[in-house]
Amino acid sequence: LCVHKVSLASGVGTVIVILGIVLGWYGFPYVFNKNVAQRISLFPGSEAMQRWMEIPFPLEFKVYFFNVTNADRIQEGERPELQEVGPYVFDLYKTKVNVSYNKVNDTLDYYTQNKYFFNHKKSFPRKEKDILVLVNVPLMATATMVERLFPVGLSFLDKAVPYLFPNITNMFITASAKEFMFDGVLVNCSYAVGPAMPVCNGMRGKLPQTVVPVPDSKDFKFSFFKHKNETLEGPFKIFGGNKDIFKMGQIIEYKSSNNLIMWESNSTCSQLKGTDSTVFPPISDLNNDIFIYIPDICLSLAAIYKNKTIINDMTMYRYESSDKNFADENSVPENQCRCRQNEEGSGPPVCLKQGAIDASNCQGAPVIFTQPHFLDADPEYTQYPEGLSPDREKHLTFVILEPKTGVPVIGRKRMQMNIFLRKIEDITLLTNISEGLLPIAWVEEGGELNEESLEKLEDMYYILHSLDVIKWIIISIGILVLFAAMILYAKYRGFFCFNGNQVSEFSYGVNTFHVEGKMN
Numbered sequence: 001l002c003v004h005k006v007s008l009a010s011g012v013g014t015v016i017v018i019l020g021i022v023l024g025w026y027g028f029p030y031v032f033n034k035n036v037a038q039r040i041s042l043f044p045g046s047e048a049m050q051r052w053m054e055i056p057f058p059l060e061f062k063v064y065f066f067n068v069t070n071a072d073r074i075q076e077g078e079r080p081e082l083q084e085v086g087p088y089v090f091d092l093y094k095t096k097v098n099v100s101y102n103k104v105n106d107t108l109d110y111y112t113q114n115k116y117f118f119n120h121k122k123s124f125p126r127k128e129k130d131i132l133v134l135v136n137v138p139l140m141a142t143a144t145m146v147e148r149l150f151p152v153g154l155s156f157l158d159k160a161v162p163y164l165f166p167n168i169t170n171m172f173i174t175a176s177a178k179e180f181m182f183d184g185v186l187v188n189c190s191y192a193v194g195p196a197m198p199v200c201n202g203m204r205g206k207l208p209q210t211v212v213p214v215p216d217s218k219d220f221k222f223s224f225f226k227h228k229n230e231t232l233e234g235p236f237k238i239f240g241g242n243k244d245i246f247k248m249g250q251i252i253e254y255k256s257s258n259n260l261i262m263w264e265s266n267s268t269c270s271q272l273k274g275t276d277s278t279v280f281p282p283i284s285d286l287n288n289d290i291f292i293y294i295p296d297i298c299l300s301l302a303a304i305y306k307n308k309t310i311i312n313d314m315t316m317y318r319y320e321s322s323d324k325n326f327a328d329e330n331s332v333p334e335n336q337c338r339c340r341q342n343e344e345g346s347g348p349p350v351c352l353k354q355g356a357i358d359a360s361n362c363q364g365a366p367v368i369f370t371q372p373h374f375l376d377a378d379p380e381y382t383q384y385p386e387g388l389s390p391d392r393e394k395h396l397t398f399v400i401l402e403p404k405t406g407v408p409v410i411g412r413k414r415m416q417m418n419i420f421l422r423k424i425e426d427i428t429l430l431t432n433i434s435e436g437l438l439p440i441a442w443v444e445e446g447g448e449l450n451e452e453s454l455e456k457l458e459d460m461y462y463i464l465h466s467l468d469v470i471k472w473i474i475i476s477i478g479i480l481v482l483f484a485a486m487i488l489y490a491k492y493r494g495f496f497c498f499n500g501n502q503v504s505e506f507s508y509g510v511n512t513f514h515v516e517g518k519m520n
Helices: 002-040 047-053 071-075 137-149 151-164 177-183 196-205 333-338 451-493
Strands: 059-068 082-102 107-118 131-135 172-176 185-187 211-213 220-222 232-239 251-254 290-294 299-311 314-321 356-358 368-370 398-401 408-421 436-448
Touching (some): 059 177, 082 436, 131 177, 131 436, 137 151, 151 196, 172 177, 299 398
Antiparallel strands (some): 059 082, 059 436, 082 107, 107 232, 185 220, 314 398, 368 408, 398 408
């Protein structure tokens, strides 16, 4: 009978321990991850879909301008002296519109729409009416493009400049922050005849996004962000994550193409990778970079795992912009595809130095993107202007993700717009100007998960922690049963001898015992 009890207890204990291990390391995680996948995948009617279509809280969009304090002296060849002015803070509401779901392919088609609202409180003491001095971007961009594509037209442009920009005296514009950002700076094309007419007609043929026609007028207006406000971007096609949760949010097509047609075909530049930054799949491998598609530069940029961080007792993963994103072709050969082809049709491609991306193919204008304050850029760029102070804490792009859901808890996307100042002999205002890459402004887009969303993550972690506790309780019960079996076995084998409540004799190494009892 004792042997039977020992065997039974040993069997039960072993089964319980194995059950705890199987459930704890396989069963519970499988059920938990499957439940998480169902909660975060995108399909019509789901809560995740609703949050994805309209982020339930505004993001922050911050603008920092580089005010030029020595405009006249730059005309005579001096280095620019810059003063950072900002932030001008906007509440940014992101929505997905014209959404359609294909259940067979598990894909979603949609457009994104952004709405910007100036936040006076967060911007204080900065105001929209602040007066700034910035480079004349439309004139500098037009002169650069004409020199590249139609050099004989430079003399026509030079004659048109006083008509396009009345009272102009240098290559800089004085206007309010609001005009530069959204309202627009006037480009005068109201002349029916004269040297400005062919230039204006040429502009109508191919306008960059930042220049828009004035309604009921022949004029144009230039602004940095008007084209982004309440306009549709896309269409995008992404995976919903219902068939494979690790593909959720991954962009399949942009503007009905599965590659980026403005870049050389079959190059790394033309590869469409990553998400639109509003959603990420769960993290499966820390060695894998995550990618974000940036429409402003028509490129997918990488973020690499940096470290773990704790937020509200939850373990999060921090990813930062990869050094490869702004590397030159010498450091990262695959970035060779970003080099601009020589317009003369011969000679090597025109490549930028470390820290800069030429977005001419994307923007339709010679705009150069860098990290703010030329962070990690080549000395040729950093030593040209005065007044910059690069700081990785303030200027590096990063995102902090909850790994099991891919939910972005905190994120900051930071980018700087620049343009090359160049001497162009046929343009009077550019005859003696100093040459270099001039910062114009930098922007930060980002936000933090609100309290309601954080609480939902905390509830999920509570369930996960509870399952972990249950796992160890089951294993502990199994171990206790095994321990009880060991006690029974020891008693059976004679390691312990009992006479009532009194131990009579204990024999080391010999399974013998002697009990004196009453003899008849």
